[in-house]
Amino acid sequence: MLAKLSHVTKRYGKTDGVHDLSLELHPGQAVGLLGLNGSGKTTTLKLLAGMLFPTQGRVEVLGKAPRENRGQIAYLSDADNLYAWMTPGDAERFMQGLYPDFNPKRYRELLAFLEVPQQGYRSMSRGQRARLRLAMVLARDARLFLLDEPLSGIDVISRDRILKSLVLEWREDACLVLSTHEVSEAEGIFERVLLLKEGRLAMDAKAEDLRSKGQSVKDAFIEVLA
Amino acid sequence: MNAFTTLLWLEFRKFSGFGLALLVVGVLWFFVARQFFEWNGSNLESAAAVFGITFLSAFVASMAFLVALAQDFAREYRAGRWALLLGSPRPGWLHLAVKALFGLVVLTLFNGGMWLVQAFWLGQAGVNLPFGLGASAWLYLLGGLALVVPALFTGLWIAAYIPGKATTLAFFIGAIGLGQVLEWSARLFGNWFYELLPPWKLPAPSMEQNPAVRVQWESFPGLPTEGFVLLAVLTVLFFLATSRLWQEVEA
Numbered sequence: 001m002l003a004k005l006s007h008v009t010k011r012y013g014k015t016d017g018v019h020d021l022s023l024e025l026h027p028g029q030a031v032g033l034l035g036l037n038g039s040g041k042t043t044t045l046k047l048l049a050g051m052l053f054p055t056q057g058r059v060e061v062l063g064k065a066p067r068e069n070r071g072q073i074a075y076l077s078d079a080d081n082l083y084a085w086m087t088p089g090d091a092e093r094f095m096q097g098l099y100p101d102f103n104p105k106r107y108r109e110l111l112a113f114l115e116v117p118q119q120g121y122r123s124m125s126r127g128q129r130a131r132l133r134l135a136m137v138l139a140r141d142a143r144l145f146l147l148d149e150p151l152s153g154i155d156v157i158s159r160d161r162i163l164k165s166l167v168l169e170w171r172e173d174a175c176l177v178l179s180t181h182e183v184s185e186a187e188g189i190f191e192r193v194l195l196l197k198e199g200r201l202a203m204d205a206k207a208e209d210l211r212s213k214g215q216s217v218k219d220a221f222i223e224v225l226a
Numbered sequence: 227m228n229a230f231t232t233l234l235w236l237e238f239r240k241f242s243g244f245g246l247a248l249l250v251v252g253v254l255w256f257f258v259a260r261q262f263f264e265w266n267g268s269n270l271e272s273a274a275a276v277f278g279i280t281f282l283s284a285f286v287a288s289m290a291f292l293v294a295l296a297q298d299f300a301r302e303y304r305a306g307r308w309a310l311l312l313g314s315p316r317p318g319w320l321h322l323a324v325k326a327l328f329g330l331v332v333l334t335l336f337n338g339g340m341w342l343v344q345a346f347w348l349g350q351a352g353v354n355l356p357f358g359l360g361a362s363a364w365l366y367l368l369g370g371l372a373l374v375v376p377a378l379f380t381g382l383w384i385a386a387y388i389p390g391k392a393t394t395l396a397f398f399i400g401a402i403g404l405g406q407v408l409e410w411s412a413r414l415f416g417n418w419f420y421e422l423l424p425p426w427k428l429p430a431p432s433m434e435q436n437p438a439v440r441v442q443w444e445s446f447p448g449l450p451t452e453g454f455v456l457l458a459v460l461t462v463l464f465f466l467a468t469s470r471l472w473q474e475v476e477a
Contacts, residue, residue, distance in 0.1 A: 046476075046477070049313065051308075052476050052477075053474070067473065070313060070314065073313070077306050077309040079305070079309065080306075081309060081310060083236075083239070090239075093232060093235070094232060094310075097228060097229050097231065098233075098310075098316055099313075099315070100315065
C-alpha cells in the first residue's frame with residue numbers, strides 16, 4: 001500500500017472539507033478523483049500531499065505522515081502558482097535545487113512533447129502554463145502523483161497532450177491520483193474511480209467493473225452525484 | 227544544484243526591482259550630498275545635515291525592505307506558492323535562513339554604501355568619519371542583524387496565521403503584547419544579562435582635522451554592544467520558532 005486515509009475529517013471553521021474519509025491507494029493505480037465543486041477533491045489531495053493536516057483521523061504515505069515523506073509525493077496544485085518571471089529554464093533550476101528526485105532529462109523531453117515554449121511564464125497562454133507546471137511535476141521520480149484539476153479551463157489540444165503525457169509517464173511503482181471535471185475526456189486513463197459528494201466518499205469502484213455493467217465513468221458520475 | 231544557492235537565487239530574482247531601487251537611492255544620494263555642500267557651503271551644519279539625512283534615509287529604506295520581505299510571505303501564500311516551497315523535502319529552516327541571510331546581505335551592502343557616500347563627502351568637507359571604517363562596517367552589520375528580528379517575527383505570525391481581517395487585528399494585538407513582555411523581560415533580566423556579557427565597546431570617535439567637531443565627538447564614549455548582542459540572541463530564538471512553525475503551516 002502506498003497511501004492511506006483513515007477516518008479523516010478536515011474542518012474549516014464550522015464546515016467540513018471532508019468527513020470521515022477512509023481510502024487506500026496502491027502502486028500501479030491511476031485513480032480518478034471526481035466530484036462537483038466543493039465536494040472535497042482539493043482538500044483530499046492536499047491532505048495526501050501534506051499541505052493540510054487532518055482535524056481528525058490519520059493520513060499516511062508509505063507508512064509516515066505526508067510531511068515527513070515529501071520526497072515521495074509530487075503535487076500539482078490547481079493554482080496558477082509559478083513565478084511570473086520564470087522561463088522553463090528557470091523552472092528547471094528551481095526544481096533541481098529544491099527537489100532532489102527531479103530528472104532534468106525527462107523534464108526537457110516532457111517540455112518538447114507538451115510543446116511548452118521557451119518564454120516567460122507571464123507571456124504564456126493558460127494551456128502552456130498548465131503544461132509547464134505538469135512537466136515540472138511529472139519529471140520527478142516520486143511514488144505518489146497528485147494532480148489537482150490539470151485539465152481545467154484549457155484548450156482541447158493541451159488537454160489531449162496532457163492526457164497522452166500521463167499515459168507515457170505511467171510507472172508501475174507509482175500511483176497517480178487525478179481530480180477533474182472533464183470526466184468523459186479523462187475516463188480512458190482511470191483504473192479506479194473515487195466519487196466525492198459533500199466531503200464524503202459516495203463511490204469507490206474499478207472503471208472496468210463499471211464498464212462491464214455497461215456504464216461509463218461519466219454515467220456513474222451523473223447517477224451518483226446528480 | 228544546491229538548495230541553498232537556488233533559494234538565494236530565488237530571493238534575488240524576486241527582489242531585483244527593489245535592489246535596483248536601493249542602488250538608485252545610493253547613487254542619487256551621492257550627487258545630492260555633493261550639491262548640498264555646494265548650496266550650503268562646507269561647514270559643520272552641512273556636515274551634520276548630510277550625516278542625519280544619510281542615517282534617516284538608510285533607516286527608512288531598510289524598514290521598507292524589511293516590510294517587503296515580510297509581505298513576501300503573505301504574497302507567496304496568496305499566490306499558492308507555498309505548495310511549491312512546502313512540497314520540497316528540503317528543511318524549513320533552510321528556507322528561512324536564506325531569507326534572513328538575503329535580508330542581512332542587502333541591508334549591509336546598502337547601509338555600507340550609504341556610509342561610504344556620507345564618509346566621502348564629509349571627508350571632502352574636512353570632517354573625518356566619527357568611526358573607523360572597520361568599526362562602522364561592524365556597526366552596520368550588527369544593525370542589519372538586529373533589524374532582521376522584526377522581519378522574522380512578522381514572518382512567524384504570518385506563517386502561523388493566514389492573513390485576514392481577524393488575524394491582522396490579532397497580529398497587532400499580539401505584537402504589542404509581545405513587545406510589552408519583551409520590555410518587562412529586559413527590565414527584569416537586563417542587568418543580569420549585561421553582567422554576563424564581555425565589556426566590548428565600539429571605539430570612541432576620533433576627529434583629526436576639525437577641532438570644533440572633535441570637542442563634541444570626544445565627549446561621546448563609544449557605542450555599547452550589549453543591545454546588539456541581545457538582539458542577535460532574540461534573532462536566533464525567533465528564527466528557531468519560525469522554522470518550527472514553517473514545518474507545520476498549511477498551504
